[in-house]
Amino acid sequence: MKCPYCGFAQDRVVDSRESKDADSIRRRRECEGCNKRFTTYERIDEIPYMVVKKDGRREKFDRQKVLSGLLHACEKRPVAAVNLERIVDETEAYVVDSPERERTTNEVGELIMSRLKEIDTVAYIRFASVYRDFKDVREFKEELEELLNGKDPKKRR
Template sequence: MRCPYCTYLESKVVDSRATEENTTIRRRRECLECAKRFTTYERIDELPIMIIKRDGSRERFDRNKILNGLLKSCEKRSISRDQLEGIVNSVEQKIRNQMEDEVESTVIGEIVMEYLSKLDEIAYVRFASVYRQFKDIETFRMELDKLLDN
C-alpha cells in the first residue's frame, strides 16, 4: 500500500476492524518511512453495476459520488462520516440485492433520500433540492409540505 504522504510502498497495519455492516474492513496503517498514519478500506470486488443517467448515458456505479453528495448536504450538520458511510453501504447493498445489471439514477436518488430523511430533515431537503432540481419556490414548498406531513 503506497503512503499518500511520501509514496513509500511499505506500511504496517496498526488497527483493523470490520465496519458496522460487516461489508468492509477498515485498516489504520502507518508508513514505515515517514511514520504518518492513514486509513484504507478493503471490500469484495463485485460485478459492476451500470447506472442509467437522466440523459440516457450509462456509467459505472460509483459509491464516492453518493458520499460526496451526502457530504455536501450534511455540511455544518452534526452527522458523522461513519453515519454517511453507513447510508452509502445500505444504498449499495439495496441496489445489489435487486440483482440488476443496470439501475436508473433516479432509483438511487430515491433510496438515498429515503435513508437521509430518517437521519436529518435539513440534510434531506438540501439533497432533495439538488437531486430533484427544484425550478421554483413552489416546488420547494411542496417538498417541504410532504416532509411535514410525515
C-alpha cells in the same frame, strides 16, 4: 496510495484485517511524510454494478460519489459519520441486490432521500434540492410544505 492529509505517495501498512463478512480487507496505513495514520479498504473488483442515468447512460456505481453527496448535504449539520456510512452501505447493498446488476438513479436517489429524511430533515432538503434539480423557489417551497404537512414529498420522475 496518496496520503489524504499531505498527499505524500509513500506509506507503510501498520495493520491488516479481514472484514467481518470476509469481503474486504481493512488496512491501517501510516504516511512516511507526515506520520499520520489513515484507513484503506481493499475489495475484490468483480463485474461492476451499474447505475442507469436519467438520459439512459450507464455508469459504474461509486460509493465515494454517494458519500460525497451526503457529506455536502450534511455539512454543518449534527449528523454522525456512522449514519452516513450506513446509508452508503444500504445504497450499495440495494444496487448489488439487483438481479440485473443495475438500478436507475431515480431508485437510488429515492432510497438515499428516504434514509436521510429519517436522520436530518435539513440535510434531506439540501440533498433533494440538488437531486431533484429544483428550478426555482416555488419547487423548493412545495417540497418544504409537503414535509411540514407530514406528507411524503412527491416522487418525481
